[in-house]
Amino acid sequence: MRRAALLILSMIYTLGAFAQDTAQAQATFWDDPVNHPMLPVYLLVFFILVVITLVGIVALYLVQVINMLVVEADKARALRLGVPYIPKPTLWSKLVQQLNASVPVEEEKDIELDHNYDGIKELDNHLPPWWKWLFYGTIAYAIVYIVVFHFSDTLPLQEKEYQQELALAEEQARKLKASQPQEEIDESTLVFSNDQALIEKGKAVFNGNNCGACHRNDGGGNTIGPNLTDLYWLHGGDVKQVFHTIRNGVVEKGMPAWGKSMSPQDVRNVTFFVMSLQGTNPANGKGPQGDLFKPATVELDSTTTIVADSVKAQASL
Ligand code: HEC
Numbered sequence: 001m002r003r004a005a006l007l008i009l010s011m012i013y014t015l016g017a018f019a020q021d022t023a024q025a026q027a028t029f030w031d032d033p034v035n036h037p038m039l040p041v042y043l044l045v046f047f048i049l050v051v052i053t054l055v056g057i058v059a060l061y062l063v064q065v066i067n068m069l070v071v072e073a074d075k076a077r078a079l080r081l082g083v084p085y086i087p088k089p090t091l092w093s094k095l096v097q098q099l100n101a102s103v104p105v106e107e108e109k110d111i112e113l114d115h116n117y118d119g120i121k122e123l124d125n126h127l128p129p130w131w132k133w134l135f136y137g138t139i140a141y142a143i144v145y146i147v148v149f150h151f152s153d154t155l156p157l158q159e160k161e162y163q164q165e166l167a168l169a170e171e172q173a174r175k176l177k178a179s180q181p182q183e184e185i186d187e188s189t190l191v192f193s194n195d196q197a198l199i200e201k202g203k204a205v206f207n208g209n210n211c212g213a214c215h216r217n218d219g220g221g222n223t224i225g226p227n228l229t230d231l232y233w234l235h236g237g238d239v240k241q242v243f244h245t246i247r248n249g250v251v252e253k254g255m256p257a258w259g260k261s262m263s264p265q266d267v268r269n270v271t272f273f274v275m276s277l278q279g280t281n282p283a284n285g286k287g288p289q290g291d292l293f294k295p296a297t298v299e300l301d302s303t304t305t306i307v308a309d310s311v312k313a314q315a316s317l
Pocket of ligand 1: 205206209210211212213214215224225226228232233234235236242245246250253254255256258270271274289290
């Protein structure tokens with residue numbers, strides 16, 4: 001019986017380990033379970049587990065029924081022999097007795113000590129076996145622990161384990177970065193791009209509380225922020241300069257440093273959006289502030305049409 005239980009247990013474990021291995025190898029099982037190649041195996045494992053559980057429940061019931069029959073038979077025999085029926089101790093009560101080894105109240109006289117403290121007597125009880133074995137267990141554990149952690153260095157101590165996990169995490173982070181390279185945004189080499197997708201993203205960042213509150217959603221400016229659509233700039237109208245202003249802000253004048261709270265991508269996108277506002281000339285825009293911006297050299301390529309427009313606008317002034 002016990003051997004059979006062990007066999008079943010080991011089977012469950014190996015199946016479980018197998019399922020885990022494959023789950024790790026193909027982490028995308030839940031993305032599309034129906035078409036996953038391992039689905040039949042998982043279903044089989046699940047089915048076997050269900051069957052094992054059901055068999056276990058039925059077995060428990062059977063054991064109970066057999067117990068009941070045995071008790072009934074014992075009762076009948078006691079009646080036949082004319083002796084009182086004394087129920088046999090159950091497995092559980094036997095176990096509890098073994099673990100506690102407590103002396104029944106009727107036998108306490110035997111273990112009473114001679115000490116008598118003002119009428120309070122002392123019993124010479126043993127430590128309960130469960131406690132003793134727990135204690136021996138801690139001693140055995142301590143020996144194993146010292147050997148494993150301090151003498152043989154089989155397992156790492158906390159600090160070493162921490163370092164190892166850090167190294168592992170760094171390694172994983174490095175791999176992740178390598179697998180999805182982030183575009184580097186370098187202010188000194190930033191070039192305006194008329195990519196509508198980026199400009200739309202920039203617009204979403206610009207509108208509302210971020211920028212619109214001080215520059216108006218159309219960039220026309222209000223009492224706080226300057227007009228961003230004209231050709232006059234306080235801090236330069238080159239894409240690199242605008243990016244620089246947005247990222248680092250002009251904090252003493254009330255323009256926040258957005259590089260602290262936005263990703264470099266967002267700062268770039270909003271910069272492109274601001275550049276795209278050039279020459280839009282919204283109604284009731286704020287008057288010019290700063291200097292007329294004249295780009296020194298304009299690198300024109302297919303993506304810089306808007307800068308080209310602003311240059312044309314400048315040329316016609
Ligand atoms: C709290 C108000 C406020 C908010 C919010 C704000 N700005 Fe400004 N911004 C200003 C002020 C004030 C200035 C003028 C700074 C100066 O006088 O030097 C300015 C200047 C600028 C300039 C430079 C203009 C020039 O003439 O050189 C740009 C570009 C700019 N802001 C873009 C943005 C963007 C993009 C956002 C949103 C991400 C934003 N601002 C959010 C107040 C604000």
